Amino acid sequence: MAEVVEVHKDWSGSFPSGKKITVVFVIGGPGSGKGTQCAKIVSHFGFTHLSAGDLLREEVKSDTEQGTMIKNLMHEGKLVPSEIIVRLLLKAMLASGNDKFLIDGFPRNEENREAYEKIIKIEPEFVLLIDCSREEMERRILHRNQGRDDDNMETIRRRFEVFQQSTLPVIQHYEKMGKLRRVDGDRQPDMVFEDVKAVFAQLNTQANQGSNVSRAQTNPFKRWFLDLFCSCFDVADRRN
Ligand SMILES: Nc1ncnc2c1ncn2[C@@H]1O[C@H](COP(=O)(O)OP(=O)(O)O)[C@@H](O)[C@H]1O
Ligand SMILES: Nc1ccn([C@H]2C[C@H](O)[C@@H](COP(=O)(O)OP(=O)(O)O)O2)c(=O)n1
Known part of the structure; x- marks a missing residue:
């Protein structure tokens, strides 16, 4: 179920306190189809897509010292x-005004993951891995x-080497946590998306179940109606 985020006071810009923020990471080798699947997820599930690579490419355009450094590394x-x-x-998350984020191409190494945990601190719901053969990529x-x-x-x-050496440990980390959702990315985009859809549909089901329970518990009219229903039909109250 989506987590309620406690915002930390040291943020220079922050999400409104108590706002529920959903984060999903999308990882896979270079050319595995992350961007292609993210576009489909956005139109079906209303996430904001943030591509780490695109954000860096934008920064390169800024023609600053930092932009030049990023350009050379890339x-x-x-x-x-x-x-x-x-x-x-x-910055992009705060600017979007959305509460559901698809973070594509991140984390790429353990250092990325640790920096995210230290600065943004929002536990991902799950991590989608698009698994694709090297020849196809x-x-x-x-x-x-x-x-x-x-x-x-x-x-x-060089990007394949970085993926093998640096991103695999991140994948193993989320696998151990039970957060990894792996799809076979070697197939046609629509076929891959069938599996991706099934993964995201689970997220929606969990969120709906969560919100139905909490609404029933907090909405006085619904509570009164459920009490009446239970007493009329002598149903044991299993709401809590
Ligand atoms: N399942 C697929 N089958 C064939 N081509 C694909 C598939 N997914 C993506 N592509 C194509 O492969 C290239 C890389 O896809 P892209 O989504 O940019 O990958 P990534 O974001 O992982 O680098 C693009 O030209 C895209 O149109
Ligand atoms: N978390 C990240 C994501 C991307 N980068 C850099 C290094 C990557 O080779 C490039 C391009 O990443 P992008 O995700 O756009 O593309 P590929 O998956 O490699 O096709 O950006 C990074 O340094 N850190």
């Missing part, structure tokens, strides 16, 4: 310092045609 297929990406995520990236500076053979090789 060109080499390396990861950007965690504090930078976590601050960009927090390579083929897709080479056909992506988005003019990305890092979609060249040498940088792609």
